[in-house]
Amino acid sequence: MDKIIGYKLRRAQLSVFQDFLLAFAKIKLRPAEFSVLAMIADTPGQKQTEIASQLGIKRANFVALMDGLERRGLAERRKTEADKRSHSLHLTPEGVRFMKKVMVLWREHEEHLIARLGGPAERDRLIALLDRILAPDT
DSSP: OTTOHHHHHHHHHHHHHHHHHHHTGGGTOOHHHHHHHHHHHHSTTOBHHHHHHHHTOOHHHHHHHHHHHHHTTSEEEEEOSSOTTSEEEEEOHHHHHHHHHHHHHHHHHHHHHHHHHTSHHHHHHHHHHHHHHHSOOO
16 A cells, blocks of 8 residues: 555545644634635635636535635625625634734644655655646646
């Protein structure tokens, strides 16, 4: 199994997620919630179907995830002017404040991972290799 790429990627993902859960335990934030909040913060007003698609989250799961973020007062859905059936996503004022705290924790988490890799050059190398896996076959 040590030479199977998929196995190693999955084990690495589990390790990174475990570190994430420990780093974010105080604020009770899971990786999927972080990803959604970060995307909303980066591009407010995106449709929920777009964010769900970009993150590879099934519609039903995404709706439940957004319901939780709304209950916590961190994000909100707004009907779009062009299509009343679709919703754009936005951080609430509380969500903006929350994300400032989150980004401090995220930077610490990311620095920890970079240190485990051996520094920024190794991180860049890993990212380049992952990008090659993610690129469509030509």
